[in-house]
Amino acid sequence: MTYVIFCENCDTNGGGKSVLEKNVSPFPPQKGSHNGDHVLMMNAPAHSTSHFLSLVDVILSRRSIRRYQHKEIPRDALDKILEAGRQAPSAMNRQPWHFIVVTNHEIKKELSKWLFTKHIKDSPVTIVGCAKTGFLDRKWSTIGTSIALQNMVITAWALGIGSCWIGGFKEDKVKQLLKIPDNWKIVALVTFGYPDETPHVKRKKPIEKVVSFNKF
Numbered sequence: 001m002t003y004v005i006f007c008e009n010c011d012t013n014g015g016g017k018s019v020l021e022k023n024v025s026p027f028p029p030q031k032g033s034h035n036g037d038h039v040l041m042m043n044a045p046a047h048s049t050s051h052f053l054s055l056v057d058v059i060l061s062r063r064s065i066r067r068y069q070h071k072e073i074p075r076d077a078l079d080k081i082l083e084a085g086r087q088a089p090s091a092m093n094r095q096p097w098h099f100i101v102v103t104n105h106e107i108k109k110e111l112s113k114w115l116f117t118k119h120i121k122d123s124p125v126t127i128v129g130c131a132k133t134g135f136l137d138r139k140w141s142t143i144g145t146s147i148a149l150q151n152m153v154i155t156a157w158a159l160g161i162g163s164c165w166i167g168g169f170k171e172d173k174v175k176q177l178l179k180i181p182d183n184w185k186i187v188a189l190v191t192f193g194y195p196d197e198t199p200h201v202k203r204k205k206p207i208e209k210v211v212s213f214n215k216f
């Protein structure tokens with residue numbers, strides 16, 4: 001099976017232009033068949049000069065983005081981001097999550113009032129990741145919801161959209177503001193928006209400090 005990658009940035013006639021053909025795609029095909037092949041539409045990230053970033057490049061180049069352009073996230077891009085969350089794995093496939101997409105400026109302003117949440121007000125979209133706390137879910141729901149949020153973060157970056165995880169919020173206040181029921185907890189908030197900064201290279205611990213083989 002061949003995957004055809006289109007670069008919409010190179011598209012001059014509205015029809016898209018194939019820039020790469022691969023036998024194995026790191027992305028699931030999203031569009032119907034095209035001459036018997038699956039067709040994958042993919043925007044080259046706006047910050048990239050290359051036509052195509054592999055999934056690994058996307059993961060390795062992601063950095064937290066806290067400054068955003070005054071530019072809306074198009075609905076089809078937002079839908080892809082949310083779909084990436086919906087497709088995440090979860091224990092017993094219970095999908096113990098709910099995502100609140102916050103676009104309302106007044107609500108974002110309220111959510112921005114803590115020290116580590118200031119950038120929420122400038123983000124076009126902030127997603128609040130909620131996890132179920134009932135008997136069957138409480139052990140694993142934070143993990144599943146986190147995986148779903150990170151799927152969204154990676155998908156967004158592949159589309160040229162930056163993001164930043166936020167843990168520094170007051171859960172009771174946010175629950176009240178967003179009318180989140182008692183049997184749900186908030187795992188994290190994640191801001192999304194087109195980057196208006198080039199973040200510093202982040203120092204990460206050396207691989208030998210964080211990985212060992214066969215014993216700790």
Ligand SMILES: Cc1cc2nc3c(=O)[nH]c(=O)nc-3n(C[C@H](O)[C@H](O)[C@H](O)COP(=O)(O)O)c2cc1C
Pocket residue numbers: 062063064065066116117164165166167168169188199202
């Ligand atoms: C669970 C979690 C909570 C975080 N909370 C905040 C936060 O409240 N505010 C913030 O500005 N960044 C927050 N961050 C972003 C981290 O500061 C950032 O991921 C870290 O410095 C590494 O940088 P990088 O994402 O660019 O690799 C959080 C990240 C994670 C994963």
